[in-house]
Amino acid sequence: MSSRRRSAGRRAEVLDAAGEVVAARGADATRFSDVTAATGVGVSTLQYYFGTREDMLVAVFRHAAQRDFDLVRERLAPLTDPRERLLAIATHLTGAVGSDTTWRLWVESWRWASRDPGVRADVLADYRGWHELIAAEVEAAGGEDPMTTARLILALIDGLALPVVLGDPELTRAAAQRLLAGGLTRLLGPTAPAF
Amino acid sequence: MSSRRRSAGRRAEVLDAAGEVVAARGADATRFSDVTAATGVGVSTLQYYFGTREDMLVAVFRHAAQRDFDLVRERLAPLTDPRERLLAIATHLTGAVGSDTTWRLWVESWRWASRDPGVRADVLADYRGWHELIAAEVEAAGGEDPMTTARLILALIDGLALPVVLGDPELTRAAAQRLLAGGLTRLLGPTAPAF
Amino acid sequence: MSSRRRSAGRRAEVLDAAGEVVAARGADATRFSDVTAATGVGVSTLQYYFGTREDMLVAVFRHAAQRDFDLVRERLAPLTDPRERLLAIATHLTGAVGSDTTWRLWVESWRWASRDPGVRADVLADYRGWHELIAAEVEAAGGEDPMTTARLILALIDGLALPVVLGDPELTRAAAQRLLAGGLTRLLGPTAPAF
Amino acid sequence: MSSRRRSAGRRAEVLDAAGEVVAARGADATRFSDVTAATGVGVSTLQYYFGTREDMLVAVFRHAAQRDFDLVRERLAPLTDPRERLLAIATHLTGAVGSDTTWRLWVESWRWASRDPGVRADVLADYRGWHELIAAEVEAAGGEDPMTTARLILALIDGLALPVVLGDPELTRAAAQRLLAGGLTRLLGPTAPAF
DNA sequence: TATGAATGAGAGTTCATTCAT
DNA sequence: GATGAATGAACTCTCATTCAT
Incomplete structure (x- = not known):
C-alpha cells in the first residue's frame, strides 16, 4: 500500500522531471539515460514504470497536457470577468516560470501526434x-x-508562442503580451469593449 | 564545369527529396539511409555532398525556407491588390499540394533552431x-x-497551420481558409474594407 | 502437511508444464516468464520453488527423464514376450502423443549435459x-x-527419433516403426526369430 | 577486387572459428562477443558480414554442413571397395580431430531446424x-x-555419435568403432560379407 | 508460503563516420 | 567526383535476481 503510493508519487515526480528533459532536448x-541523469532513477526502473522509451514519452505528453490544463483552471478560479479570464488564458503564454517548457512540450506533442494515432487523438482532444x-x-x-472566435484566439496564442519561445529578440514577453491583448480586442470585434 | 553544374543540380534534387523525408519522418x-532510400544516392555520396548528418539537415532547412519564400513571391507576382496579396500569402497555408511538407519543415526548423544558434539565426531572419x-x-x-498587425497576421497563420497539418477533423482546409479570411478582416481593423 | 503436500503437487504440475515449454522453445x-505464461505461477514463485533458472531447467530434465522411464515400465507391465517388450520399448518413439516432447527434452538434456557435469552424470546414468x-x-x-546389441538398438532408436521429430516428410511415423522393427530383427541376428 | 576476395576469405575463416564456438557453447x-573473442573480428564487422546473430548462426550451420560433406568425399576418394567406403563414412564419427565439433554442430542444426523452416529445409536436404x-x-x-538399409545405417551412426560425443565412459571411440563395424555387418544382412 | 517492486548486467542492433580506392 | 568496406559508439530492451512484505 504505502509502497504503491510512494511508487505512484515517484512516478509523477519522474514525469515532471522527464517533461523538462523532453522540453529541453x-x-x-x-534518451532514457537523460531522464536518469535528471532524476537519479535508473534506466531499468524507468522502463519498469513506463515500458518502452516511446511509452515514456507519451506518458510525459499526457502528464504535461493535464498539468497545463489544471494550472490554467487554477489561475482562472479567482477571476470572474470573462474578459479578464480570456486574457488570463491568453497570457498563460508569457507569465509563469516554466511556460517555455509548456510550449516546447506542446510542439513536441504535436510532432509526435502527427506520427502516432494514439497521441493524435489525445492532442486533438486537448x-x-x-x-x-x-x-x-x-x-x-x-x-x-464563439467557436470561430475561439479558434482564431487559440491560433493567435499558438502562433505567438512560437517566436517567443524561440527567443525572437524583437518580441520580448512584454511585447508579446501587448500584442496578444491587442489581438484579442480586434478578434472579439469592434463592439466588444477593449481590454 | 558541366560536371560541376550537373553535380549542383543533383544536390538540389537531393535536397528536395530529403526535405520530403524530413517532413515525413x-x-x-x-537517417542518411532514409535519404538514400528516397533518392538512390548512396550514403557516402550524401556525406560527400553535405558533410555530417546535421549539416545535411541544416542544408535541407535552408533550401526549404528559400523555396517557400520563392514560391510565395511567384504567386504574388500577378497580384496587385494588397488585400488580395495578403490573402494569397495567408492561404499559402491551405492551397498547394505539398504545403504540409512546408509546414512540417517549418516546425522542424523551429525545433532545430531552439538548439542550434546558426539555425536560429536563419529562422529568425526568415x-x-x-x-x-x-x-x-x-x-x-x-x-x-503595419508591423504589429503583420505579427498578428503571421501568428494567426502559423497558429492555424498546426491543426490543419495535424488533420483536425473539425478544421478542414476550406474551413481554415474561411477562418483565415475572417481573421484577417478583424485584425486589419474595423476601418479596413472586408475581403 | 497438507499445504506441503499441495505444494509438492503444484511443483510437479509446474514441472510438467515447464517440460512442455522447454521442449517447445x-x-x-x-525464460521464467515463459513458464509463468504456461502455468500462471508468478516468476518469484518459480524461483521460490526451484531457485535459479538453471536449477529449474535441471529439475525439468530430471523430472522428464523419470517420467519417461516410468511410462515405459508401465507399458511393459502387461507384456511378457521379450520380443514384444523390446518392440514396445523401441516404438515408444512412434506411439504416444507427447513423444515429441520426450525426444526434444532428451536432446535438450543431452545438450545441457555436454556443459554441466551434474546433468552429464544424470544423463549417463539414464x-x-x-x-x-x-x-x-x-x-x-x-x-x-546382450550389452553390445542393446547399445546398437538404443543407437538405432535415438538415431531414428531425430528425423521423425524433425518431421522428415520421407519418414512418417508408420515408416519409422517399420524401419525400427526391421532393424531390430537384423540387429538381433539371423538366428533370432523375426518379429 | 582484391579487397573483396580478401573479405570472402576472412568471412570463411570467421565461419570456421564461429563453428567451433557454436559447438562449444x-x-x-x-553471442557475437564470443565470436569476437575467438576471431578478433569486431562485433559490428560480424554484423556487417552476416546480418543478425541468427543469420550468423544459420551461416555457420550451412558452412559446417558443407565442410562435413566435402571432408567425407575427400576421404572417400582413394577408396574403391564399397564396404570400405561405407566403413569410412561410418567411422567419420570416430576419426578426425574436430569430429566432436561436427556432431555438436549437427545437433545444434537439428535443434535450430526444429524451430526455423529455412534451416529445417537445409537440414532435411543434407x-x-x-x-x-x-x-x-x-x-x-x-x-x-538400399534406401531402407541406408536409413538404418545413418540412424545407427547418429545414435552412436551422441553418447560418444557426450563422453560416455563405457563407450570409448575404439569401442564405438567396433560397435559400428558390427552393426553395419548385421544391418547389411547375413548374405553380405563381413567387414 | 508466496509475491510484487526495483534494479544491474549484458546483448543485439542501428548508425554515423573513417578509410581506401 | 563518388562509393563500398569496415568499425566504434550509443541506445533500447530483456531478463534474472534481490529485497521487502
Whole structure:
C-alpha cells in the first residue's frame, strides 16, 4: 500500500522531471539515460514504470497536457470577468516560470501526434478542450460566433508562442503580451469593449 | 564545369527529396539511409555532398525556407491588390499540394533552431522576412501599425497551420481558409474594407 | 502437511508444464516468464520453488527423464514376450502423443549435459538404465552379446527419433516403426526369430 | 577486387572459428562477443558480414554442413571397395580431430531446424544427401533394399555419435568403432560379407 | 508460503563516420 | 567526383535476481 503510493508519487515526480528533459532536448533526442541523469532513477526502473522509451514519452505528453490544463483552471478560479479570464488564458503564454517548457512540450506533442494515432487523438482532444474553454469566455464576453472566435484566439496564442519561445529578440514577453491583448480586442470585434 | 553544374543540380534534387523525408519522418528520425532510400544516392555520396548528418539537415532547412519564400513571391507576382496579396500569402497555408511538407519543415526548423544558434539565426531572419513582406501589404492596404498587425497576421497563420497539418477533423482546409479570411478582416481593423 | 503436500503437487504440475515449454522453445530460450505464461505461477514463485533458472531447467530434465522411464515400465507391465517388450520399448518413439516432447527434452538434456557435469552424470546414468533394460530383453530373447546389441538398438532408436521429430516428410511415423522393427530383427541376428 | 576476395576469405575463416564456438557453447548461448573473442573480428564487422546473430548462426550451420560433406568425399576418394567406403563414412564419427565439433554442430542444426523452416529445409536436404551417399554404397555392396538399409545405417551412426560425443565412459571411440563395424555387418544382412 | 517492486548486467542492433580506392 | 568496406559508439530492451512484505 504505502509502497504503491510512494511508487505512484515517484512516478509523477519522474514525469515532471522527464517533461523538462523532453522540453529541453526534444522528444526524439530524449534518451532514457537523460531522464536518469535528471532524476537519479535508473534506466531499468524507468522502463519498469513506463515500458518502452516511446511509452515514456507519451506518458510525459499526457502528464504535461493535464498539468497545463489544471494550472490554467487554477489561475482562472479567482477571476470572474470573462474578459479578464480570456486574457488570463491568453497570457498563460508569457507569465509563469516554466511556460517555455509548456510550449516546447506542446510542439513536441504535436510532432509526435502527427506520427502516432494514439497521441493524435489525445492532442486533438486537448485542442478541443482549449477551444471550448475559450469559446465559453467569448460567449460570456458577448463575442459573436464563439467557436470561430475561439479558434482564431487559440491560433493567435499558438502562433505567438512560437517566436517567443524561440527567443525572437524583437518580441520580448512584454511585447508579446501587448500584442496578444491587442489581438484579442480586434478578434472579439469592434463592439466588444477593449481590454 | 558541366560536371560541376550537373553535380549542383543533383544536390538540389537531393535536397528536395530529403526535405520530403524530413517532413515525413521528422529531422531527428531522418537517417542518411532514409535519404538514400528516397533518392538512390548512396550514403557516402550524401556525406560527400553535405558533410555530417546535421549539416545535411541544416542544408535541407535552408533550401526549404528559400523555396517557400520563392514560391510565395511567384504567386504574388500577378497580384496587385494588397488585400488580395495578403490573402494569397495567408492561404499559402491551405492551397498547394505539398504545403504540409512546408509546414512540417517549418516546425522542424523551429525545433532545430531552439538548439542550434546558426539555425536560429536563419529562422529568425526568415521570420523577419515574412513580417516585412506582410507589413508592406498591410501598409498598402491602409492598415494601421503595419508591423504589429503583420505579427498578428503571421501568428494567426502559423497558429492555424498546426491543426490543419495535424488533420483536425473539425478544421478542414476550406474551413481554415474561411477562418483565415475572417481573421484577417478583424485584425486589419474595423476601418479596413472586408475581403 | 497438507499445504506441503499441495505444494509438492503444484511443483510437479509446474514441472510438467515447464517440460512442455522447454521442449517447445529449447532450454536456452526458456525464460521464467515463459513458464509463468504456461502455468500462471508468478516468476518469484518459480524461483521460490526451484531457485535459479538453471536449477529449474535441471529439475525439468530430471523430472522428464523419470517420467519417461516410468511410462515405459508401465507399458511393459502387461507384456511378457521379450520380443514384444523390446518392440514396445523401441516404438515408444512412434506411439504416444507427447513423444515429441520426450525426444526434444532428451536432446535438450543431452545438450545441457555436454556443459554441466551434474546433468552429464544424470544423463549417463539414464543412458545406462536404458541399456540395461534393453539388454535384459535381448538376453531373454536369446540374442547374443546382450550389452553390445542393446547399445546398437538404443543407437538405432535415438538415431531414428531425430528425423521423425524433425518431421522428415520421407519418414512418417508408420515408416519409422517399420524401419525400427526391421532393424531390430537384423540387429538381433539371423538366428533370432523375426518379429 | 582484391579487397573483396580478401573479405570472402576472412568471412570463411570467421565461419570456421564461429563453428567451433557454436559447438562449444551451443547456438543459443553463442553471442557475437564470443565470436569476437575467438576471431578478433569486431562485433559490428560480424554484423556487417552476416546480418543478425541468427543469420550468423544459420551461416555457420550451412558452412559446417558443407565442410562435413566435402571432408567425407575427400576421404572417400582413394577408396574403391564399397564396404570400405561405407566403413569410412561410418567411422567419420570416430576419426578426425574436430569430429566432436561436427556432431555438436549437427545437433545444434537439428535443434535450430526444429524451430526455423529455412534451416529445417537445409537440414532435411543434407539428411537426404547422406542417405543417398550411403544407399549408393549399400547397393554397390550388394545389400538389399538400399534406401531402407541406408536409413538404418545413418540412424545407427547418429545414435552412436551422441553418447560418444557426450563422453560416455563405457563407450570409448575404439569401442564405438567396433560397435559400428558390427552393426553395419548385421544391418547389411547375413548374405553380405563381413567387414 | 508466496509475491510484487526495483534494479544491474549484458546483448543485439542501428548508425554515423573513417578509410581506401 | 563518388562509393563500398569496415568499425566504434550509443541506445533500447530483456531478463534474472534481490529485497521487502
